[in-house]
Amino acid sequence: MDQLNISDQMIPYEERRSIRYRRITLSILEDRLRISAPKNISTKQLQKLLTAKQEWILKHWLANQATREPFVRYIEGAHFLYRGNIIKLEIKKHSSQRIRVCLEDQALKVYIPLDLPDKDCSPNIRAALISWYKAQAHKVLKDKLDKHANRMQVTFQTVRLKEQKTRWGSCSSKRNINLNWRIIMAPDEAIDYVIIHELAHLTHLNHSEQFWLRVAAFMPEYANWKKWFKDHGQELKL
Numbered sequence: 001m002d003q004l005n006i007s008d009q010m011i012p013y014e015e016r017r018s019i020r021y022r023r024i025t026l027s028i029l030e031d032r033l034r035i036s037a038p039k040n041i042s043t044k045q046l047q048k049l050l051t052a053k054q055e056w057i058l059k060h061w062l063a064n065q066a067t068r069e070p071f072v073r074y075i076e077g078a079h080f081l082y083r084g085n086i087i088k089l090e091i092k093k094h095s096s097q098r099i100r101v102c103l104e105d106q107a108l109k110v111y112i113p114l115d116l117p118d119k120d121c122s123p124n125i126r127a128a129l130i131s132w133y134k135a136q137a138h139k140v141l142k143d144k145l146d147k148h149a150n151r152m153q154v155t156f157q158t159v160r161l162k163e164q165k166t167r168w169g170s171c172s173s174k175r176n177i178n179l180n181w182r183i184i185m186a187p188d189e190a191i192d193y194v195i196i197h198e199l200a201h202l203t204h205l206n207h208s209e210q211f212w213l214r215v216a217a218f219m220p221e222y223a224n225w226k227k228w229f230k231d232h233g234q235e236l237k238l
């Protein structure tokens, strides 16, 4: 099968041509990308579309792979999301017994002990990445929360980072805000939306029309980002 190379990720693909197809459709299957195209589309036109859709293909391919093979992702060259950017994993060995993670030059570098057995690498790297993401979330989300609370002239009691499957944030009647640390993988505007949404609950503890007006007052394009979570929420995982 032919393969597409997107940011060094090899994606097997099959091309189907038929006069029945009215337009080009891309579908992510278990082990390949399927490209269905009308018979009369030129290779050049097809290439142009694939280039334009590269990011979409890569994101959906990785998300799909992630649901199947949890540990295959924690290897050299694997891709991860951080604040909406796709970053590559680089694994390096060092003499310390601790695993260290840092983000440098658009790469997530993980330093592992020289003598770490191969079978322990993936689970250990995954655990180290989760702590790294949580630590970043702590800083970034807290800063954004303070900034937006200031803009919106509201005060909250505490903020806690949580891990929830489907909720991105919540706000209690005691003015405590919970945020899902995984939103740190989403683009900044998506993170801002979750934060503005929760802060708006400090004024309206419901999803009434007034509540949404308040969200819109501080983020007029909020509906795009609300939808973004519907479309991409399942990609925000480790």
Ligand SMILES: [Zn+2]
Residues within 6 Å of the ligand: 197, 201, 206, 207
């Ligand atoms: Zn809400």
